[in-house]
Amino acid sequence: MNQRQIRGKQIAEKQNQIIRIDKTHYKVNSQSRNKQHDVIALESGWSCSCEDRFFRKTCCKHIHAVEISLNFHQKVKDDVVISEVVIDCCKYCKSSNIVKRGIRKNKSDNIQVFCCKDCTRKFSINLGFEGMRATPDQITMAMNLYFNGESSRKVKQSLVLIGVKVSHITVQNWIKKYVSLMEKYLDKITPHVGEQWRTDELYLKIKGDKKYLFAMLDSETRFWLSQMVSEHKGNDDVSPMFTEAKKKAKKIPKTLISDGAANFHHAWKEQYKAKNFLHKETEHNRHIHLSGDMNNNQMESFNSNTLRVREKVVRGIKKDDSSIIKGMQIHHNFIRPHQGLDGDTPADRSGIKIQGDNKWKIIIQNATKSLDTYHEEEL
Numbered sequence: 001m002n003q004r005q006i007r008g009k010q011i012a013e014k015q016n017q018i019i020r021i022d023k024t025h026y027k028v029n030s031q032s033r034n035k036q037h038d039v040i041a042l043e044s045g046w047s048c049s050c051e052d053r054f055f056r057k058t059c060c061k062h063i064h065a066v067e068i069s070l071n072f073h074q075k076v077k078d079d080v081v082i083s084e085v086v087i088d089c090c091k092y093c094k095s096s097n098i099v100k101r102g103i104r105k106n107k108s109d110n111i112q113v114f115c116c117k118d119c120t121r122k123f124s125i126n127l128g129f130e131g132m133r134a135t136p137d138q139i140t141m142a143m144n145l146y147f148n149g150e151s152s153r154k155v156k157q158s159l160v161l162i163g164v165k166v167s168h169i170t171v172q173n174w175i176k177k178y179v180s181l182m183e184k185y186l187d188k189i190t191p192h193v194g195e196q197w198r199t200d201e202l203y204l205k206i207k208g209d210k211k212y213l214f215a216m217l218d219s220e221t222r223f224w225l226s227q228m229v230s231e232h233k234g235n236d237d238v239s240p241m242f243t244e245a246k247k248k249a250k251k252i253p254k255t256l257i258s259d260g261a262a263n264f265h266h267a268w269k270e271q272y273k274a275k276n277f278l279h280k281e282t283e284h285n286r287h288i289h290l291s292g293d294m295n296n297n298q299m300e301s302f303n304s305n306t307l308r309v310r311e312k313v314v315r316g317i318k319k320d321d322s323s324i325i326k327g328m329q330i331h332h333n334f335i336r337p338h339q340g341l342d343g344d345t346p347a348d349r350s351g352i353k354i355q356g357d358n359k360w361k362i363i364i365q366n367a368t369k370s371l372d373t374y375h376e377e378e379l
């Protein structure tokens, strides 16, 4: 290692010295002055805005720092990118020798038709939405309205305005179908979450019965890791929620913040052992949170947005209907921009990028594609 590499390694090892703007652009703190250098990936390699790079044309310590940090992070943190599914092969013979051949119009939508040059067959693929009575945009709009807190009857009324006449039962069936599809796909992706998690709770009424919804969230990314619906607040066994969060994140946190109820303490000791500690959130702490520090925003984000909305949504669900709560979790993690995350989603902050404006649609299409491929391999 030369002198610059050693200095670069030192920068990479310090905290908060490198800020990732995107995959090709990093800001690295100057180690002597109060400014930052831009390290940018060009076709010819990395460039840096510092004098060392400019005058000596050498690989400066900032570039070394980014490279070292990237090598380190790539081992633990690889972004997952979920993007629009491109139709790239024939539906029948799987040849990639296909061309676009006009648009098929049906009652409500226009669908691209392809022609295969090898088997000469024409086909169209409405991935994930084949045979549905509404278009992908209409169905996903209905889901979005629902998870933003509208009842399925109100969603039905909104659909009428855009020319879609379906019953509120159909709306509920769409939600069940697509939440379960999305869940199967998204559950396989591991979010990169931080070292402090917190439990949160909501009082629910499901068909008139009092219930509690407990949730485990990561503080840094706000990723909602797991949940359980419980009859009682203080004494039900909550360890399944702890197990699930551990499984989902493939790690355990250094700290947990909870209200310190006995059953939580028990689950904590049993599931997460003594590698870390449980921080009991006292009434006093809760009070401080309300004065507006980061933890308060955290709680606000979950409590007043997700949960307030949830109280409205749960009215329509049956006792055993977990798809609604799963749908809220998907909405919270992957769809809804969070103010406290500068408009990002928890998924964005956990290394899961979903591209495009209609994230519901992108996830559904990718989920359908991944399940199809799976079945083909089975055969």
Ligand SMILES: [Zn+2]
Residues within 6 Å of the ligand: 037, 048, 049, 050, 051, 052, 053, 060, 061, 062, 063
């Ligand atoms: Zn430099």
Ligand SMILES: [Zn+2]
Residues within 6 Å of the ligand: 090, 091, 092, 093, 094, 095, 116, 117, 118, 119, 120, 121
């Ligand atoms: Zn073909």
